[in-house]
Amino acid sequence: MIFVSLGTMHLDFARLVRAMDSVAQRTGERVVMQTGLASTLPIHAEHFAFRPRTEILALIAGARLVVTHAGIGSVIDVLRTSRSLVVVPRLRRHHEHNNDHQLDLAQAVERRGWGKMVLNIEELETLCASPPPAHRGYTPTKAPLIAAIGQWMKTPTRTL
């Protein structure tokens, strides 16, 4: 099963919906899409607008691949679940977002080796056939950050 997440954005994401609907039609594999507020909906893939977070996490855990918009919440959920990840940033030129900030996170995902970024939507079908390896043991450096805050509170010197 492939899980597809479009997030909560109010703008449409027809590029991704159509490409993944085509994968569902051609391969016959089960494709489940969380479409949020998108107006373009798939015909061959299963879809729903929103579901509780626990159900979303279960869908991610049950997927062999997650294809998601480059939203921080979705990306973290996939990394924490150690699933194969493909990010498709919402782009301003396709009216999928107000700006191109999703490109920033999508590029970071690729730089860190957490997953693959797709800009040319035609590449998506190939990636679904041979998905990138899942990133295992995702561990953000939260502990050093908390320690640094504690240290800052104990050191009454202005550093800037």
Place this chain on the structure above:
Amino acid sequence: MSQRPTVALVSSHGGHLTELLELDDAFAECNKFYFCYDADTTRRLPNAYLVPNRPYSPIRFIVNLARLWKIFSKERPDFLVSTGAEIAIPAFIVAKLRGVRSLYIECGAQCTRPSITGRVVVHLADQFFVQWPELLPAYCGRAEYRGSLIDETAP
């Protein structure tokens, strides 16, 4: 300063609040109070001052400045810590005027491009952390990378 220092924690109500709560262990030894937008998520916070979510209203900005001044007079915080967003700007102004030490932690979603709030607050905060090392050049030596809720890079 009393034995337990007081920290003012400021954030809007969405992902910025999630980040602030993830860092809660850092404030285990502190008395805390919050200054946030009024929302379902923030109404559950203990000791929270809530204001309406009108980020682009100049009148609201002035009202928040005055409100924060009063709150700081009452609570006498030793520190201000914020994870954004724009609700933090009046708080850093009040902290600067009152000589309260302040720390801003840039949102984890900003990988290489600074946030608008970050670009303002970097000139007001005593200490400024980013959550991606790639973001450091954008702040021209005024920021530090000390760890992240998102990135795995060792500081």
